[in-house]
Amino acid sequence: MSDKSWLAEIPQLDRQELRDFKKLLDGSFREFSREYGDSIQSFFDPLLSTLIWFEKLLLSTPWWLVIAVLAAFSYAASRSVKLTIAVIASFLVIGYFGMWEDTMRTMSMIVVSTLLAILIGIPTGVAMVRSNRIQSLVTPILDVMQTMPAFVYLIPVVMLLGIGKVPGVIAVIIYAIPPVIRLTNLGIRLVDKEVLEAATAYGASPLQRLFGVQIPLAMPNIMAGINQTIMMALAMVVIASMIGVKGLGQPVLQAISNQYFTQGLLNGLAIVALAIIFDRISQSYAKRTLQNFGES
């Protein structure tokens, strides 16, 4: 680099150095994945078998039983006949247009991803409440997870785990987990100080405070987080299909490359239908937990 040009042009690595730098990183990551890829893969084996088991379960159950269970579930959560009828109708239409199997596959992946996200997210949120240090550590990571383009973290995931269900689920979780963590943290921090103080004053242990006061009172916020997580997981369906996740995403991908307008539209609408159903069920459940809270 000549000494004059740094004012006119931003100082930068020359091409050779940059190439070396990239080579170094790529090389070491490749080394890492060769070394540990297998053990990491076997670490995720239980997840894979759960995914396969759940998908098989949904696919092998007769369609009317699946619809009946879904209807019962949505009624239990929302106590709304209207919503229940809408759920039944939309699944009938989905089946009628030949998207039943893909929908079941997508649903199984969404359910497993969401459950995992909740399982990891709520404890993480609780840990953030416990310590401001953890909060200041986790918050920037969440920011990265939410803004980093999904394709970027798909690359190392695929390098490590190949293509298939497990990397798909991991990608979905990375993308969808931040809301449940953030809103668990926020919800618990917003719990009325005096109520918590009352629990302490009556000698509640930390666990009694957490499960008896903090989580129940933060429930409306936590439910909002779960709702967002479900929505974001559904939004990842098409991207996940690029790394070999079967379901409603694949026909959409096919439709993009072949310009099949109707196929794209129908499968897209099926994703929307799933999203709306999940959204309404989780929201009306949250609303019911909110009822006793009065103005809050």
Place this chain on the structure above:
Amino acid sequence: MNSNENKSPLISIKNLYKIFGKNEQRVLASVKEGKSKEDILAETGHTVGLADINLDIYPGEIFVIMGLSGSGKSTLIRHFNRLIDPTAGEIVVAGEDVMQLNAKDLQNFRRNKMSMVFQRFGLMPHRTVIQNIAYGLQVQGIAKSEREKCAQEWLDTVGLSGYANQYPVQLSGGQQQRVGLARALCTDAEILLMDEAFSALDPLIRSEMQDQLIELQDKLHKTIVFITHDLDEALRIGDKIAILRDGLLIQQGAPVDILLNPADDYVEAFVKDVNRARALTVETVMQPQICRISSENIGEAVAQMRKSKQDYGYVMNEDGYQGVITQETLEGVEKCDYENKITDSLLEDVPSVQSDALLESVIPDMLDSEHPLAVLNTEGEVEGHISRSTLADILSDQPTEEAETQSDKNSVHQ
């Protein structure tokens, strides 16, 4: 109330300091040197919450801690069960040094020794009224049927029998605080901490709650630490009052002491607006020197009357207080009748008042009667009398120095 000398205090607080900020211990030294709160805030950015608090609270009394907002009273009450840890000082409850308790022991201490009522009730919105009341017992691990039975009893006691399965949000403020009170009583803890418990209620409900508290206290004999910013409330329910200002304890003593001998201008300013007729009892202002006439016949009565310098006497017999007899009446009686009993016709009907009655309640009787009223104690014996002039003296503003000089000047002008 006044036999405290023989009892040992239930709660004893010694040299308690609380400083808010990052480096409490370093700032503590300069607080102990006597630097002012403002200087310390300016120099170090630390806030002095409490400085050198010493308190003794005896079993069975209602101890009121009074102060304006920011005086540190809510901070102080949170030290009793260590919701806030002090910077320095000693907190001893029932002989146990609370500062030495580990987490587990502290938890047990809070479960069994103290319960607390909060300003904004602190009820759990996701639990029904009965579940809220049973909370203290639930935390202790007591079976559901047992704790809810106990909770139902307390719910009945505070007069909310039908509300067991309502949620707190469905109740009015006063009702919610009754639930808060029931929750506190349900654990059967010896000490009740009440942090501005009635301050959020409107005046009518507040005085209702005060009555209920006094009534309950007569039955339960708890030791109550009561925080308030309202002197009327403090005087009404307190056996003892401590006044806090800017984290310092300015005065503590019986309500009458505070009212009649304020320690400084701050307390005096507080006391000035108090309705004394409603705060003081007859006992505190009555005059005990009176002529009691306890004889059966007129002759002895005359003798008793002569011994005292007064020209009227209060007549007592086995049935209690009878009325007033004047010297004039006695002189009018013929000597030959001295063996006769004192009959009603000789007596003047002067009403009596109870020694624990509020001054306010005796005003009507006072205005109707020519003689000072007889003051009876709880056994029905005449203890003293209370005259119009005494009452007028007490109820009119006490002549402060300023007022006196003012009136002197006025008289000069005249």
